[in-house]
Amino acid sequence: MKNTEKYSRSYFMPPVKSMKWMEKEYSTKAPLWCSVDLRDGNQALVVPLTLEEKLVYFQLLVKIGFKEIEVGFPAASETEYAFLRTLIEQDLIPDDVTIQVLTQSRDHIIEKTFECLKGVNKAVVHLYNSTSLAQREQVFKKSKEEIIDIAVTGAKLLQKYASETEGNFIFQYSPESFTGTELDFALDICNRVLDVWQPTADNQVIINLPATVSLSMPHVYASQIEFMSDHLNYRENVILSIHPHNDRGTGVADAELAMLAGGQRIEGTLFGNGERTGNVDIVTLALNMFTHGVDPQLDLENIPEIMATYERLTKMKVHERHPYAGKLVYTAFSGSHQDAITKGFKWREEKENENWKVPYLVIDPKDIGREYEGDIIRINSQSGKGGIGYLLEQQYSLDLPPKMRESFGYNVKNVSDQLNKELLPHEIYDIFINGYVNLKTPIEFIDYQFTKHDDFQTVLTIRINGDVQEISGVGNGRLDAISNALQTELGISYSDLVYKEHAQEIGSKSNAVSYIGITDINGTVYWGCGIDADIMNSSVKALFSAANNMLTYIQLPIQINSSLTIQ
Known part of the structure; x- marks a missing residue:
């Protein structure tokens, strides 16, 4: 491809070796799951959800088992504001579910957010500001210290409005575009926020490290997470959260390795909906854990129902090859x-x-x-x-x-x-x-009669070219006698008769099914099947079907050596 010279590495490695995560095989327990379908996912829809649709989606997430659900950015629009108030005023939030709301580090936005949260039982207030080199240079045109001041100011405002507002609040901070931020700066800004909040065992906070844009291979993200986990202040009282996006198609891998590196909580969406290529897919992550014998603590036992509700509400389609959920993933053509x-x-x-x-x-x-x-x-x-x-x-x-x-x-x-x-x-x-099955051309089986002396003798009634005739044969068993009648009386030659039978139960009735294979003089095998309520009849019909397939294929003329045409 052309123009490769215009691209270069835009992420930052930890300043110290951070690779202990490589010694772990897989995560042995489920993370704390936080669905961001109703915020991050919703803002990426061509037609965002209505208030009524949001309520249905919220109920779906609760049914699946999410204990943390980000419900929106209440200061961003009236629909977002009304949705949150509806959840609170109509008491739609289960006692064991914590809602989460997003806010920028701006006074009037934080004030309106807490105004909307009045009366909530428990909520995570998610504060963010962008910290990446690209954003600082190109968008905000601010120094590192100015960016830190935005975060610290927001952290203090959260404390102020929380103390004035009815409800129970957990604080969360995200250095947005973490993956494009120098690691020492990311650590510094997070620690400055933590110094404001001073979390304790009884009042923990969340530090969320988003791959807002996926910029590296998954092992780099894991090393970045491990570095932060090892050096955050108040670490024992900090819940370390990750929020991978899927720009490089590695969102699931990023999340799995980040969990090995110290990630305790994951923000994502059902089936990976979200901006650009989407958020990390929680369904895939959870079922990946399930295949290792780890309970993901989410109820995904009815994927078709979940998928149908998701597609109806979002107007998005789950791809046929989507892991676990796609319509073709349990289908084999090969x-x-x-x-x-x-x-x-x-x-x-x-x-x-x-x-x-x-x-x-x-x-x-x-x-x-x-x-x-x-x-x-x-x-x-x-x-x-x-x-x-x-x-x-x-x-x-x-x-x-x-x-x-x-x-x-x-x-x-x-x-x-x-x-x-x-x-x-x-x-x-x-x-x-x-x-x-039960082939009747060119020879149709009609009936048989048997007599038993030292061996079995049979008289077969058959129809050839519209004429009903009788032929006879002798054998050491009934089927052998009928087979000999076909060969001696009709001039058909075959060997190595293969036979199998079983009962066929469909609905309330049961039939006998017989399969017969016969081999012609050139070694070609011809097969027939007989289905009848009587096992002997099914065997005879299978033999006739095999013989008819052979006669049809080789176009052998039928010569009746001794027969009686029945008038």
């Missing part, structure tokens, strides 16, 4: 993937294993409200026998022999390839029924 997943399910059933280790599936879809049928296996020209066989077995109780699965799989893939489309389960079922 044949090798389908085969491995199918075998993984069977292994799990046989072993009754408690640990989830199904190939290609990092999570059990049922744990988040998804279903296997129609989700896990979908069929196109890239699919394989495993997935196609799995669909027939799960949805139609048809358990094909392995070699028949392979043969049928090629037929299905060819159809999909020719039509250039995905095949739905009912279409695959139709292909199987029309191509293998």
Whole structure:
């Protein structure tokens, strides 16, 4: 690409080595979650939420289990102000939920914020001002000391108005654009704010370090967080919060590594909505923890319902490949993937294993409200026998022999390839029924009679080209006798008969299902299936279906050696 010379590193490394986080494997407990959907997420919508929609969204977040919810910037607009007052006056905030509001470090804005908070049970007041080198030089044109003065002044104003306002308040400070701020300066400004607030064990405060713009690889952000965690004043009384954005597509990785580095609290949104490429996705973060056996302390057991409410209110769409939630993430088109997943399910059933280790599936879809049928296996020209066989077995109780699965799989893939489309389960079922089950052309089975002496003798009633005829055969069993009748009387030649049967239960009725494969003189195997309430009838129909497939394929003329046409 051109113009690479115009870009250079715009972040700052810690002045001392800060890499203890590398010694940890994963986070062993959930962070404090703070949803910023109703503020950071809402301001990024093409059409921001109405007051009524905000109330519905707030209830969704409470239902999921968020204990901290940023509800807006009440001094910014009448809608934001009215929403907060509605929550307070109508007593809509559960006792165990703390709301959070945002304010700039400006006297009249802080005053209006506290005015709006009157009567709240408990609230986090989130103070911020931008500290990055780029913002200081280009936007504010202020020195470091002038920027510190903005933060310190705001910190004192929070104390002043909190003491004059009914309610319980927790203070939070964010050096906005932290990732573009020199680390020694970021530490200095945070400590100056902490010196104003002087947190205690009974009156903790929050320092939030946002990747307002993601500027580095995740390990750099982790080192920045570790440096701050190690050097903040009053550290034992400070809740260290992180707020990653996703400009580089690494928001989740930034958050996970930052937690290893000392982050105790995470601000983010459902499905990552937010300015530009979005905030960190809390759904993904929480379910990543879940896959490591860590309870994320959020109820995500019905992702389809959560996603439907989110899409309806925000008018945003969750991508089909979105981690965990996307419509296609539990779907396999690849044949090798389908085969491995199918075998993984069977292994799990046989072993009754408690640990989830199904190939290609990092999570059990049922744990988040998804279903296997129609989700896990979908069929196109890239699919394989495993997935196609799995669909027939799960949805139609048809358990094909392995070699028949392979043969049928090629037929299905060819159809999909020719039509250039995905095949739905009912279409695959139709292909199987029309191509293998109870076939009547060119030979139709009508009836049979048996007599038993030293062996079995049969008289078969069949229809060929519209004529009803009888043929006879002898064998060591009923099916063997019928098979010999077909071969000796009709001149059909095959060997290596493969047989499988099982019950098929659909609804309140149960049928017998038989599968038969026969091999011609060239080694080609032809398959047939018979379905009937009677097991013997299903076996005979399977044999006739296999023979009909062979006759149709090789266009063998049928010669009746001795027969009686029934008038």
